[in-house]
Amino acid sequence: MVTYKYNILYTPTIRHERKRVMKKGKKMKMTVAKKLLFGFFIVFLLFGIVAGLSNYELEHVNKQYEEIIDNRVPVALTVKDLKIDLYNQANGINGYLLTGDSSYLEDFESARKRLIHYIDVLKKSAYHQESQQLVEEIDALHTQFYEIAEEQITLKIQQNEAAYMELAETSAKEAGEEFITTADSLVKVEENLLSEQTEETAAAVSTIQMIVLLSSIGAIILGIIVAYFIGASISKPIKLAAKTIDLVAKGDLSQGKLKVKNRDEIGSFITSLNKMVHELRLLVGQVRDTSSQVAASGEEMAASSEQSTLASEQVAHISQSNVAETELQLNQFQEISLSVDEMSSGIKEISQSSEKMLTATEKATELTDKGTDAVKNVVQQMKDINTSVGNATQYITALKTRSEEISNFVGMITSIADQTNLLALNAAIEAARAGEHGKGFAVVADEVRKLAEESKKSADQIQQMVDLIQGETEQAVIAMEEGNAQVHEGLTDTENANAAFLEIFTSIGDVIERVAEVNISIETLSVISDKINEQIITIKNISERNVSSAQETSAATEEQLATMEEVATSAESLAKLSEDLQTVVSRFKI
Numbered sequence: 001m002v003t004y005k006y007n008i009l010y011t012p013t014i015r016h017e018r019k020r021v022m023k024k025g026k027k028m029k030m031t032v033a034k035k036l037l038f039g040f041f042i043v044f045l046l047f048g049i050v051a052g053l054s055n056y057e058l059e060h061v062n063k064q065y066e067e068i069i070d071n072r073v074p075v076a077l078t079v080k081d082l083k084i085d086l087y088n089q090a091n092g093i094n095g096y097l098l099t100g101d102s103s104y105l106e107d108f109e110s111a112r113k114r115l116i117h118y119i120d121v122l123k124k125s126a127y128h129q130e131s132q133q134l135v136e137e138i139d140a141l142h143t144q145f146y147e148i149a150e151e152q153i154t155l156k157i158q159q160n161e162a163a164y165m166e167l168a169e170t171s172a173k174e175a176g177e178e179f180i181t182t183a184d185s186l187v188k189v190e191e192n193l194l195s196e197q198t199e200e201t202a203a204a205v206s207t208i209q210m211i212v213l214l215s216s217i218g219a220i221i222l223g224i225i226v227a228y229f230i231g232a233s234i235s236k237p238i239k240l241a242a243k244t245i246d247l248v249a250k251g252d253l254s255q256g257k258l259k260v261k262n263r264d265e266i267g268s269f270i271t272s273l274n275k276m277v278h279e280l281r282l283l284v285g286q287v288r289d290t291s292s293q294v295a296a297s298g299e300e301m302a303a304s305s306e307q308s309t310l311a312s313e314q315v316a317h318i319s320q321s322n323v324a325e326t327e328l329q330l331n332q333f334q335e336i337s338l339s340v341d342e343m344s345s346g347i348k349e350i351s352q353s354s355e356k357m358l359t360a361t362e363k364a365t366e367l368t369d370k371g372t373d374a375v376k377n378v379v380q381q382m383k384d385i386n387t388s389v390g391n392a393t394q395y396i397t398a399l400k401t402r403s404e405e406i407s408n409f410v411g412m413i414t415s416i417a418d419q420t421n422l423l424a425l426n427a428a429i430e431a432a433r434a435g436e437h438g439k440g441f442a443v444v445a446d447e448v449r450k451l452a453e454e455s456k457k458s459a460d461q462i463q464q465m466v467d468l469i470q471g472e473t474e475q476a477v478i479a480m481e482e483g484n485a486q487v488h489e490g491l492t493d494t495e496n497a498n499a500a501f502l503e504i505f506t507s508i509g510d511v512i513e514r515v516a517e518v519n520i521s522i523e524t525l526s527v528i529s530d531k532i533n534e535q536i537i538t539i540k541n542i543s544e545r546n547v548s549s550a551q552e553t554s555a556a557t558e559e560q561l562a563t564m565e566e567v568a569t570s571a572e573s574l575a576k577l578s579e580d581l582q583t584v585v586s587r588f589k590i
Contacts, residue, residue, distance in 0.1 A: 031264050032234060033356040039226035043219055050215035057208045058381050061201055075125045078118050079187045080469050082138070084406065085115040086145070086179055087462050090172075091413075091455065093149045097156055097164055098451040108149070115142060126186075128193060134186040141179040148172045161447075168454075180465075191472065198482075205486045213496070220503060227510065235517070237266045241273055242524060249531050253281040253590045265349060272342065279335075281590050288590075291581040341533075348526075365509075404470070407463060414456055414463070421456070424449035545577060 092108030095101065119142065122135045148171050155164035237260045247255055257274050260267055424445045431442035 032266065035230055035233070035264070039230055043223045043226065046215060046219045046222065050212060050219070053211055053215075054208055057204055057211070061204045061208070062381070062384075075122060075131070075190050078121050078125070079183055079190065080465075082115060082118045082122075083180060083183050083465055084462070085111040085118065086142070086176065086183075087458060087465075089115065089145070089149070090176055090458060093152060093172075094168070094451060094454060094458070097152060097168065098448065100156070105153070112146060122186075126190075128189065131186060131189050131193075134182055134189065137182050138179065138186065141175055141182060145172065145175040145179060148175055165447075180461075187472075202482075202486050205489070209489065216496070233262060234266065236260075237262055237270055241270060244273060244277065248277060248280065249535075253277060253284060285590055287581065291578045407467070407470070411463070414460065416455075418456065420451075421449055421453060 088111035089108050092104045092106075092111060095104035096108065119135065119139050122138070123132070126132050126135050148167055152164040152167050152172065155161075155167070237258075240258050240260070244255060244258060247253075255277070257278075258270050260270050262270070427445035428442050428449070431439065431445055
């Protein structure tokens, strides 16, 4: 009597495994879309900080330049005009004292009104404490100078020549010199303030350049690192999965379990793939063992066809067992088919996630465009500052031209004073020749000569002041040109930052291409999954045929126990089907 032993492998149900995978999926920390959004958020956060700091510093620089152009330069120019009008007042009062012509008093009064206006302007513009004190001193000295001038005019009207000449040599001269000294001190203070503000502005421009440069480099490096790691975390598992599915399609089930660290949709997909390969490996092994057992049973039934009814009953029992085994295999194939369907659903979910990734990347591209527009606005502001500096340079150049015109005018005054002195000398000679009759005329000629010398001396002082103004104006032109050069450098660095934004835009384009490649890989996985499903359907059909044949054999055995030929025929048919099943299963390597 022949005995048979069947080895039925236990496999967890698909429903139980599906619940386990779903629970694991709930533990995912970061999805692919969240990873992309997080990476781009870090990059654009850094660029937002850079843009904010740059805008703040540019506003500060712009205010400093406005302070220089609107306050410091006008104050220095006003002080220089102040000194010129004081000389005009002195010349007006001296001309009146010398000639008695009231037109000189009109010039004196006009210069006085302009000087009062300049003092009022300085009181409003000079915000520095030391400058305000000097302006108050200038105002007091001008009041003193005017009072002395009024006293000289009164003495002139009274024809007290000795008294007003003494005032001119003492009080008026001292007040004028002290006024000039105080005005020079004010000019020096304002020039020092102008120099300090220019240095602060240059330092601020350098700070902006360094911030934009370093931050742009850091953002580029960070963007490259984020793109590399995100791309690697997506492409590497997908490539491993594609390789595994390709081997499964070729019948190789011997590869080990894939191990990845992803806690996202891709990690869930790899887990499902490992489960599918494991189930296929168990199923193919079970089919192989069962087909071998079925083939052996067929041979034994053929050898036992001449035995007694007991042997026939045993064959019927074996056939029924084969039917049950084959039906079990058929049920397992149905479960495998459900598993493959679930894997296809997982691939579709990954495809949807890839589409979300592509949408997030396109949004990042839009944000990069906005960042580029912000940098362009910064470039435009730097150009506006450059234009303002150029205008200030033109104003200072115009001041230099006015100083040259004043120098020419002073030269004319000096020439007239020399001629007046020569005429006074000739008049003195003629008076000496006239003897006693010319003494009075000689005194007048001597006074005229003294006044001419004073006029020449005043003209020389004015010439010195004009030369000083021209020198200081040239220094101001040089300082403004240096500031203009620094603004040009800042403009160049800002344009470099704009180029860095364009490079980041290119890097994002590369990420979009890689996401497209991932979509193509997922489509390939879907095609391979369909092929596996077709293979499983083929095996399922063969199993159904086995069930049908086994059922026919069992029925024939029960109905015709005495007819061993039909039993032998059924056994041969069963053996043939088992060989076909072994041929199909042999394609798989476990």
